[in-house]
Amino acid sequence: MIKRDSKIENILDQIPTPCYILEEELFEQNLKLLQYVGKESGAKILLALKGYAFYESFGLAKTYLDGCCASGLYEAMLANEEFGKEIHTFSPAFKEDEIDEIIKLSTHISFNSFSQYKKYKKKTKDRVSSGIRVNPESSFATAKLYNPCALNSRLGVIISEFEPEFLDGIEGLHFHALCEQNADALEIVLKSFEEKFGKFISKMKWINFGGGHHITRDDYDVRKLIAIIKNFKKRYNNIEVFLEPGEAVGWRSGVLVATVLDKIVNGMDIAILDTSAEAHMPDTIIMPYRAEIRNAGLKGEKRYTLRLGGNSCLSGDIMGDYSFDEPLEIGQKIIFEDQMHYSIVKNTTFNGIKLPSLGILRKNGKFEIVKKFNYSDYKRRN
Numbered sequence: 001m002i003k004r005d006s007k008i009e010n011i012l013d014q015i016p017t018p019c020y021i022l023e024e025e026l027f028e029q030n031l032k033l034l035q036y037v038g039k040e041s042g043a044k045i046l047l048a049l050k051g052y053a054f055y056e057s058f059g060l061a062k063t064y065l066d067g068c069c070a071s072g073l074y075e076a077m078l079a080n081e082e083f084g085k086e087i088h089t090f091s092p093a094f095k096e097d098e099i100d101e102i103i104k105l106s107t108h109i110s111f112n113s114f115s116q117y118k119k120y121k122k123k124t125k126d127r128v129s130s131g132i133r134v135n136p137e138s139s140f141a142t143a144k145l146y147n148p149c150a151l152n153s154r155l156g157v158i159i160s161e162f163e164p165e166f167l168d169g170i171e172g173l174h175f176h177a178l179c180e181q182n183a184d185a186l187e188i189v190l191k192s193f194e195e196k197f198g199k200f201i202s203k204m205k206w207i208n209f210g211g212g213h214h215i216t217r218d219d220y221d222v223r224k225l226i227a228i229i230k231n232f233k234k235r236y237n238n239i240e241v242f243l244e245p246g247e248a249v250g251w252r253s254g255v256l257v258a259t260v261l262d263k264i265v266n267g268m269d270i271a272i273l274d275t276s277a278e279a280h281m282p283d284t285i286i287m288p289y290r291a292e293i294r295n296a297g298l299k300g301e302k303r304y305t306l307r308l309g310g311n312s313c314l315s316g317d318i319m320g321d322y323s324f325d326e327p328l329e330i331g332q333k334i335i336f337e338d339q340m341h342y343s344i345v346k347n348t349t350f351n352g353i354k355l356p357s358l359g360i361l362r363k364n365g366k367f368e369i370v371k372k373f374n375y376s377d378y379k380r381r382n
């Protein structure tokens with residue numbers, strides 16, 4: 001199990017807010033566990049850039065992982081510039097004016113339909129290893145927004161639409177059906193995948209098990225995952241297996257630090273922060289989930305309860321109601337836990353709110369701001 005000993009509090013005074021901070025030591029523990037899974041199981045582990053693209057940390061990440069999974073041209077470019085190694089690109093639909101560049105950058109490419117494969121087949125021949133994304137029609141993702149196998153999903157070919165007569169040149173199958181799940185969910189999805197597409201597997205060189213494996217979470221059954229992959233490889237002539245976790249790479253490896261700007265009262269105490277749920281922690285609103293705050297409890301759990309809100313004009317820009325042992329003071333810093341994945345990549349400058357700086361707490365204890373944003377980042381987008 002990963003020991004998560006955060007040292008953010010030691011450097012709290014030095015942090016200009018709002019600021020995301022990666023704790024290199026925690027991040028490296030995730031990478032080590034992922035590398036272990038790869039080594040023990042024989043699978044290759046790719047970082048899904050969709051969830052985590054903080055490339056200042058890629059120097060470290062690429063020493064442990066096998067490459068990146070990109071969702072299109074820009075992610076493939078970033079993978080090529082900052083990570084190297086294998087680049088696996090999947091997109092719901094590739095555009096004609098981007099496909100050549102994508103093929104050039106990618107080692108593997110997964111098409112979302114046979115019509116896309118037929119369209120670009122000639123271009124891919126001998127230049128990139130091509131695969132088809134299939135939909136195993138089995139998923140336990142609880143949030144509909146994050147369920148790739150939901151009714152009428154556009155992601156992956158369902159078995160009734162599969163066209164085996166056009167498999168010529170296809171070397172891999174890709175499925176992605178999990179979201180924040182444990183190995184038992186993979187086991188069930190894999191069973192469904194094999195029931196539906198099993199007869200094509202022996203014709204393939206690789207199978208990509210997608211992302212959503214919550215490998216670095218404390219209760220994740222790493223042993224079971226390794227056993228599932230080893231068993232699969234054994235049954236299919238040691239076929240290459242890929243996993244492409246995003247969230248598990250950044251999981252609990254860093255925080256978002258904000259400052260209390262003001263306190264008001266309207267039926268309850270409310271604090272306004274120099275960050276925004278909408279712009280800087282969007283999944284707290286759209287998933288939705290409640291971000292943990294260091295040393296805070298649920299509403300009413302500790303002595304002082306108050307609502308925390310963002311500094312935008314959106315009435316729903318609220319992180320939630322939290323309680324503290326001491327009253328919050330204006331100027332005080334708040335530490336939102338686990339803000340490395342699906343936050344930085346989703347940031348917006350909505351309402352002209354300043355993007356949080358990006359910082360790294362290095363292994364040697366040194367704190368470094370690696371990126372700051374300013375007015376031009378806002379202006380250029382509008």
Ligand SMILES: *Cc1c(COP(=O)(O)O)cnc(C)c1O
Nearest residue numbers: 048051176211212244245246247
């Ligand atoms: C989102 C996504 C991933 C990463 O998922 P996580 O939940 O972040 O692990 C991997 N592959 C594909 C195709 C995806 O869409």
